[in-house]
Amino acid sequence: MKGREIFKLDGDKITRLRRHCPKCGDGYFLADHKDRLSCGKCGYTEFKKSGKDSIKSNDENKLNDNSK
Numbered sequence: 001m002k003g004r005e006i007f008k009l010d011g012d013k014i015t016r017l018r019r020h021c022p023k024c025g026d027g028y029f030l031a032d033h034k035d036r037l038s039c040g041k042c043g044y045t046e047f048k049k050s051g052k053d054s055i056k057s058n059d060e061n062k063l064n065d066n067s068k
């Protein structure tokens with residue numbers, strides 16, 4: 001069982017290859033966030049293709065609603 005888990009994890013790693021920053025070039029990898037990748041050097045941000053752009057807007061609306 002554990003062996004399988006490790007194998008699965010390894011496969012996941014291979015699937016999502018680390019992207020490097022297009023501005024800073026090779027060697028500067030983008031930090032992996034929940035739904036986006038960002039460069040810690042220049043601040044370049046790349047959103048992951050999840051096809052849920054509307055969710056982001058909803059989140060912002062939520063934050064506004066919280067101001068009671």
Ligand SMILES: [Zn+2]
Pocket residue numbers: 021022023024025028039040041042043044
């Ligand atoms: Zn960069």
